[in-house]
Amino acid sequence: MVSRQAGKKALFLLMPFILVFFLFQVLPLIWVFVDSFKSNLGEEWGIGNYEYIFESRYFRQALFNSLKISLYSSIVGMLLALPCAWSLHRLSGRLKELTLTFANMIANFSGVPLAFAFVILLGANGCLIVLLDQLGIQLGFNLYSALGLILIYSYFQIPLAILLMLPAMEGLRDEWQEAACLLGAGKIRYWISIGLPVLMPGILGTFIILFANAMGTMATAFALTGGNYNLLTIRISNLISGDIFLDPWLASALSMVLVFILMLVTLANEWLIKPGRLRAKAK
């Protein structure tokens, strides 16, 4: 048994972790929270910053763009990842291993390098664009637009969604499909009545992670558009390290708006992945 004294010593040994976690994770958040209530360039206390954000067309657009790109890229990523994850689940052996390793690498291929790779492929003079142009196909595609961002975001969402969905797929037992087939259900019927309902908590949980991931990310869009595209994260960054106009207090208020959305989403996810929650509710 653990003696009381040993317990005290152990508690003491937790201190370094608590200290570093506090200094680099908790304290910055508290600081941002407090600073967000200093409006007028930090001159007066109040909710002035928040009023300003929600009255300003510019910041409302940033919030709207962030939500839009996160939502669309999560939907596209999810829809494309589902069949891939299912096929991967049904495969076995070396090919499965290879695909998993590949998905793992691609999941880490994001941010600045990914933006560069897409510029080379689909930028104004990108290889694919030039190639299609010579074949007489004009896409009229602009990589630096919302559509371009949704495309790039979807690219890093797909491998992430596959890796997150695979464990959920394991919960789908082969016997169920055989049983459904014996009872005369076709493939579509099987997916509607059995497959999708069983996968639903996993799909929702993964979708939420994708959405939060897209909301909080900044490097890809920043590298691609040089901070010109109006996103929440880019506005925050420009307010603390841009070269035109600095207002860390306003950046703090914008940050709290983002954190509020992400907290909501993270908590929803925790609630969803608790096993049995959805099934219990369905009963």
Place this chain on the structure above:
Amino acid sequence: MQRPNSLGHLSVIIIFMMVMILPLLGTLLYSISTSWSSGLLPDGITLKWYTSLFADHRFLQAMMNSVLVCLGALLLTLVLVVPTAFIVFYYFPFLKPFMNFIILLPFAVPPVVSSVGLLQIYSNDVVTLTGTPWILLGAYFTVALPFSYRAIANNMANLNLQDMLDAAHLLGASTFRAFFTIVLPNLKTGLMVSLFLSFSLLIGEFVFANILVGTRFETVQVYLFNMKTRSGHFSSAVVVSYFLIIVLMTILAGQWGKKQ
């Protein structure tokens, strides 16, 4: 097990791989081409972008900086997280749900938000950490924390710590000694896998590095960003070199994982 339509599944996977590899393939071809103005293939093949890249002192320095700061942050994470996970699992199991909750905080607070606070807290007359690699160690600890804690906790959950420690105590070993001679060796595989994967994660980090430190201690991501005005072939060579590190780390993680 009979897989009736495995041809269908096979084609889905092959199409997935072919589409996902396009940006990488394009970048690789671009990095070894003399110029690529028209046509399906580049005009000529050359390695000159790589020779000029590896002759660039600034690039080598950035690579070195990245590796150093990632290793430092991983060491810090290891030293802080392994004993913490052990203490939580062995002494205070009731804290487990609390730990699971607090390691979610980095997900709810993205790097750009933490940077707002960190810039205010650590760049004044009393403490000046911004502009130095030291602040990245702390910031990267928070980035790696959720993944490394999860990996270590999952491993510990499989260990049956109580019996292991009781046996060690019976044989006269202190808890301290048992931790180093029994618990740690049992965690080795899981630790190595999570280390390699966290390394790939950290070496790809841009936001903290750019906002908190910038060019004063340039990491490879910040270097790539600052090179955006140079030729696309040159930056392609940077992207390919960087991706090779990820490939290496993923393979190493896979090799260690297999040993289990």
